[in-house]
Amino acid sequence: MLSKQQLIEYSEDARKNYVNHISIDCVVFGFHEGQMKVLLLKTNDEEKWYLPGGFVLNEEHIDNAAVRILQERTGLDKIFLQQFRVFGDPDRSKFHNDMYVGMLPKEENWFSGRFISIGYYALVDFFDVTPHPDQFSELCAWRDLDDMPEMQLDHEKIYKSALDALRLQLNYQPIGYNLMPREFTMPELQKLYETILGKKLDRRNFQRRILGFGILNRSEEPRKGGAHKAPYLYSFDMENYQNALTEGFKGGW
Amino acid sequence: MLSKQQLIEYSEDARKNYVNHISIDCVVFGFHEGQMKVLLLKTNDEEKWYLPGGFVLNEEHIDNAAVRILQERTGLDKIFLQQFRVFGDPDRSKFHNDMYVGMLPKEENWFSGRFISIGYYALVDFFDVTPHPDQFSELCAWRDLDDMPEMQLDHEKIYKSALDALRLQLNYQPIGYNLMPREFTMPELQKLYETILGKKLDRRNFQRRILGFGILNRSEEPRKGGAHKAPYLYSFDMENYQNALTEGFKGGW
DNA sequence: TTTCATAGTGTATTAAGTACACAATTGTAA
DNA sequence: TTACAATTGTGTACTTAATACACTATGAAA
Incomplete structure (x- = not known):
């Protein structure tokens, strides 16, 4: 157990050495006209697309954070969500890092930090979704799984990893309720x-x-x-x- | 895209609203005399045990952080590690929260924050491990899986979740190299x-x-x-x- | 030398997975 | 109106994996 003095020192060190931000990235799968779709965002200035994401509020459960983020992007309030893994490569940083990193001094710029991201995938009914861009983007749209554009950072790795997790899920869980209309052949x-x-x-x-x-x-x-x-x-x-x-x-x- | 003014405001807000610490908790499984064991820690003042854990350094890969933490506890340098899920209930906080929370004002105390924990499980050779207590604890020892003590916070949930993940893994991956001696019957x-x-x-x-x-x-x-x-x-x-x-x-x- | 606990091996049955073929329905083009 | 193409519905044989179960072999101890 630490003494008070040790605790003070530990806290000071920790504040310097353990400065990591947590983000959430969501891979939203939809199904339409025999095509698997993924919901992506894009700014007008950049060619690359990125996954819908956001941050966890102070007193918020991480699962709720994912739900909240997707509500904002899709308008849906009941979403099948599955946490599938954490991406913690130090090279990765939040999508707008490049874009905003020059605009402010490092200490003042939230996006200059290092981000650890929790990956979620969601299965949604294509027709229920009304894509809304977030405050960084001008475009929020469905993209075909077999025609995916170039993506920011490690977002390609993330959506591929989500697809792997989804494929694994097929082996031991039912799939489809969230992706198919009520009646189907x-x-x-x-x-x-x-x-x-x-x-x-x-x-x-x-x-x-x-x-x-x-x-x-x-x-x-x-x-x-x-x-x-x-x-x-x-x-x-x-x-x-x-x-x-x-x-x-x-x-x- | 944000203007400079918006970025400043966003960064300020983020620093207030997204204050979450990341920790890592490891469930170390060993096998000895026909018994599954889990490596646990305990302070002398508290009755409850907790899982070996720690934090991610600024420029460190999360997987490396887990390896580093376990090296310190077990002395092992080649460890089979598997990330299995993230625990992000806002009620959870780092194990010493209760203990240290009165000792320092909230702003200065690292442990007064909210912690999101990445769960890893490890499979190790019982005989290779030399348990080392960490700086908070006086005791680091193996506990039988069917005689687990009362644990801090949600650590019981975490180790049970690790066990579920391990059981799932049995269905599609080999197990044993890290748990058995070189030769076995x-x-x-x-x-x-x-x-x-x-x-x-x-x-x-x-x-x-x-x-x-x-x-x-x-x-x-x-x-x-x-x-x-x-x-x-x-x-x-x-x-x-x-x-x-x-x-x-x-x-x- | 008998007994007991443990180890090694085989076989029959059932369930699951795979491969494959034909008949029925409906719109369209001859 | 009729033949055709595309699609749907259904069944059966074959192979592989999973399960249930019984006998023989070894070695220490009684």
């Missing part, structure tokens, strides 16, 4: 899985497997009006879905 | 798995499965001298082991 759901995984799946085996999870309800009436054979419509059984979210799919050992 | 390895999972496994099925991973070499000579039938000795095939670490075991989808 089996081929549409399959397309979602194929997009996330980046590969084709067998129709018949996909159907058997996903139905085996017991998280889908098939409605009586098939979808009509479209070309070709009318497909059945499905929706998620929320009770079983929630249960599968907490329980997980396979036991493993 | 199949029943010993099985005991490790059983301890982590908290349940019994079938000997024959365990052996088939673990051998199927192709990460073990069986030595020519069985272990002699012990009671009962002499068991074979195994060691990890490091090339395949490393490969399995990065590749993972099952593809899932």
